[in-house]
Amino acid sequence: DTAVSQTPKYLVTQMGNDKSIKCEQNLGHDTMYWYKQDSKKFLKIMFSYNNKELIINETVPNRFSPKSPDKAHLNLHINSLELGDSAVYFCASSQRGYQETQYFGPGTRLLVL
Amino acid sequence: AQSVTQPDIHITVSEGASLELRCNYSYGATPYLFWYVQSPGQGLQLLLKYFSGDTLVQGIKGFEAEFKRSQSSFNLRKPSVHWSDAAEYFCAVGASSSNTGKLIFGQGTTLQVKP
Numbered sequence: 134d135t136a137v138s139q140t141p142k143y144l145v146t147q148m149g150n151d152k153s154i155k156c157e158q159n160l161g162h163d164t165m166y167w168y169k170q171d172s173k174k175f176l177k178i179m180f181s182y183n184n185k186e187l188i189i190n191e192t193v194p195n196r197f198s199p200k201s202p203d204k205a206h207l208n209l210h211i212n213s214l215e216l217g218d219s220a221v222y223f224c225a226s227s228q229r230g231y232q233e234t235q236y237f238g239p240g241t242r243l244l245v246l
Numbered sequence: 247a248q249s250v251t252q253p254d255i256h257i258t259v260s261e262g263a264s265l266e267l268r269c270n271y272s273y274g275a276t277p278y279l280f281w282y283v284q285s286p287g288q289g290l291q292l293l294l295k296y297f298s299g300d301t302l303v304q305g306i307k308g309f310e311a312e313f314k315r316s317q318s319s320f321n322l323r324k325p326s327v328h329w330s331d332a333a334e335y336f337c338a339v340g341a342s343s344s345n346t347g348k349l350i351f352g353q354g355t356t357l358q359v360k361p
Binding site: 137164166173174175176177178181183188189223225227229230232233234235236237238239240 | 278280282284287288289290291292295297334336340346347348349351353354356
């Protein structure tokens with residue numbers, strides 16, 4: 134069984150479109166994260182939810198909106214896509230706490246044309 | 247502010263040779279340090295982590311790392327590299343001042359292994 138899964142794996146879309154990426158974890162963790170990895174492979178946290186509560190909200194354009202329907206799911210909706218949004222988006226999960234190991238999904242490769 | 251620096255963007259070693267990947271961090275309090283590996287087209291996998299205690303930490307796949315507070319370093323080592331170790335390696339620091347699990351990553355080091 135895949136511990137942290139993301140859909141879709143690849144996403145190619147036009148500028149201005151709205152798209153969503155879904156993430157699910159079956160590890161029983163109560164904290165989930167979204168990271169963005171740019172073309173230079175730099176990885177930066179965007180958001181984190183703990184038990185459906187937003188606990189990390191980095192400086193991210195408000196076109197990005199995370200939603201956590203339950204603690205096993207964390208979705209990322211992006212409005213009015215821009216060229217600069219092209220990146221790999223990773224979902225991760227962990228138990229709550231700075232010592233806990235984060236388990237990453239395989240990533241969603243987003244290309245905005 | 248916390249930061250992590252991995253001075254080597256790209257490293258090439260021969261299979262069977264030893265490896266050391268450098269990581270320097272900046273953090274005012276006790277750092278919580280991690281090394282993750284990313285294989286091509288994959289997500290990140292934890293190799294090892296350090297919180298306290300013995301400054302030499304053993305991880306998976308034969309990797310180890312040594313925490314040196316005086317040098318603000320947490321370098322990753324492996325005595326004999328295998329071709330399957332070719333990947334991207336990320337050092338990260340976690341903030342003990344908050345309980346959010348926020349990680350700050352370095353820019354990564356790409357490891358190439360020559361046959």
